[in-house]
Amino acid sequence: MESLSGKRKLIESKPLNFLERAYLPAILSGLRITGKHFFRKSVTIRYPEQKREFSENFRGMHSLKRDEEGRERCTACGLCALSCPAEAITMIAAERQHDEEHLYREEKYAAVYEINMLRCIFCGLCEEACPKEAIYLDGDIVPSNYLRKDFIYGKDKLVEEPLNQ
């Protein structure tokens, strides 16, 4: 029959000849192959010390951004929480006081902002939904932890470092 894919291969099963039956030549060629691998450079990346370079559109841990004056951009509109397919984001909004204008950009801000990293699927929809460009998934891989409660990241872990420090 004609082979449609052109990939068909006829396999003959001939009885082994003497050299093949002697087994030793085959072992020697096997040793040669593994011997070559012995001197090959290992491909391992020693993870905690070395890190693989992420691609440009890698989505890692979230960070809440500050504006050019160091004020938090988030206005606690809740669009990120709404867009989140995994329902990983919760927040509690609060009103900005007069003496807090250097801390928050808008009149409203997130007093509590929590992301459950166990729920998060790193889809990046929060980043797309945010009208204030306040949240980006530009961080590292989320580190492991022992307790579930430690995977709920609050503002202490999410908000960017202040500018002048």
Add this chain to the structure above:
Amino acid sequence: MELSLVIEKFILVAIIFGISLVVAMYSTYAERKVAAFFQDRVGPNRAGPLGILQPLADGAKMFMKEEIIPTRASGLLFIVGPSLAILTACIGTAVIPWGQQIVIGSNLIDLQVTDINVGVLYLFGVVSLGVYGVMIGGWASNNKYSLLGAIRAASQNISYEIAMGLSIIALLMITGTLSLREITEQQHGFWAHGYFTWNFFKQPVGFILFMVCAFAETNRTPFDLPECETELVGGYHTEYSSMKLGFYLFAEYINMFVSSAVMATLYFGGYNYPYMDAVNNALGGTWGPLFGVGVLFLKIVLFIFFFMWVRWTIPRFRYDQLMDLGWKILIPLAIANIVLTGLVSTFLK
């Protein structure tokens, strides 16, 4: 017997015992490193620089582990098994000549615990005792997998012992002695009377047969059927835990060390190396023989490396293939080798 001789031998025994334990310890580390390199990996590198403390960590782990003796196991034999395995592994080093006579102060010291005139036979006796540890352990575990592993070990060792013995007969026909010291001295240097002195060049077939059998005797891949984990869970040490398991694993590495030393001594000249007389003259009576010891250890390390290289290259034999190879190929080949050696040594001389 003089007291000084007793002390001298005692120190020598202690040193050799220590060295073989350390070599076995670092063989476990080397095995993992070598395996890693063959598979383009890095291997253990966390404990100490380059993972050099890994064997200590492994040993500590082994000691800390819970010790489980199955209720249906046969209590005493369950403990005797691993003890016997490691004991027989250790005493094989007694007859191996580690170096030429060495001058320390004004004394001439033999670097060999005992030079008995049946050294080769002693080695065979000790090596074949090794299977009792495996057998007793497997039987005492009261576990079908263990028992199957033990049966395999027993039948495999018996089959390959014959081929091993026959392969060595051809060598003994050339050397004319069973004393390992004399066999080594006959291989002095590297080149004499227009031919190589090392026995490998006089008995290449015998060496290959001996090596294959040594692989089988030490239960190393491709003959590691007694602990074939794909079929027998853990083989004869399925029920073992803690340091008893450690002893079994350790015994395997000591066996590997001993059989490497035996192969180096019988076929590759032991502590002999090219231009050794000149080197001995230059280094003097103390450092010259020590250099020879270093050479012997280099050969041993190379053999151990070869053991590992083979392990990470070829898969395990099927059981009937193992028996076929032993009985139908190795034994006839060994006998043919004896006949050929006899003919050559009769008509060429």
